[in-house]
Amino acid sequence: MKQTPSALKWLAEKRARLANDLEQTRKIAAELTEKADALESDLAALDRSLRLYDARIDPNSIESVNGWKGSYGKRGALRDAVLEVLEEYSPEWMTTSNIAALICAKFGLYFLTGALRKHWYTGSFRGTLKRLEVDSLVEHERSSELDGTETARWRLKDKSSGTLADLARSATRASAAVA
Numbered sequence: 001m002k003q004t005p006s007a008l009k010w011l012a013e014k015r016a017r018l019a020n021d022l023e024q025t026r027k028i029a030a031e032l033t034e035k036a037d038a039l040e041s042d043l044a045a046l047d048r049s050l051r052l053y054d055a056r057i058d059p060n061s062i063e064s065v066n067g068w069k070g071s072y073g074k075r076g077a078l079r080d081a082v083l084e085v086l087e088e089y090s091p092e093w094m095t096t097s098n099i100a101a102l103i104c105a106k107f108g109l110y111f112l113t114g115a116l117r118k119h120w121y122t123g124s125f126r127g128t129l130k131r132l133e134v135d136s137l138v139e140h141e142r143s144s145e146l147d148g149t150e151t152a153r154w155r156l157k158d159k160s161s162g163t164l165a166d167l168a169r170s171a172t173r174a175s176a177a178v179a
Contacts, residue, residue, distance in 0.1 A: 014103070014171070017153075021098070024092065024094060025098055028098055032101070032105055033168055046059070078107075078124060079132065082099060082125075082128055082129065082132065083138075083156070085102045085106075086138060086156045090156045093141055093154065094153060094155065095153050096154065097130070100125055103125065138155065139154065139156075139157050140154055141153045141154070
């Protein structure tokens with residue numbers, strides 16, 4: 001029996017990861033398209049309402065406003081949103097960029113320049129992921145790309161993979177709850 005060359009194994013694994021990432025990205029794109037369609041429908045309904053109220057109003061002359069003012073809502077909302085996204089796709093690994101796209105869609109984040117997006121991405125967003133990793137809520141996986149860059153992937157930490165002491169404590173709690 002001939003051994004499979006390590007380079008071929010690496011290529012096969014790389015292909016499998018990319019196929020998974022593509023599948024997730026397509027799913028996210030479909031969800032975003034669905035959200036955009038719903039927003040267009042709501043906008044059209046509001047345009048009709050404005051015209052019914054006053055036929056002289058041209059809804060297209062009303063400039064759009066970014067309602068997001070640098071806040072995600074209550075304290076910890078960004079962290080909670082990242083956990084929700086990872087929970088929705090659990091136990092699959094998700095790339096950092098896919099998580100960021102879903103978070104931007106959830107909060108309606110729009111960045112006028114690439115520099116602003118990079119500032120948010122490297123500061124608030126990636127910092128949140130790193131804190132979740134330090135708190136042992138998420139797992140972080142790095143894989144080197146063909147061009148030498150690194151792609152990070154994340155997923156919720158498996159709650160069942162604790163230490164023996166953790167398992168003993170949960171068994172004790174479960175038996176106490178039954179009694």
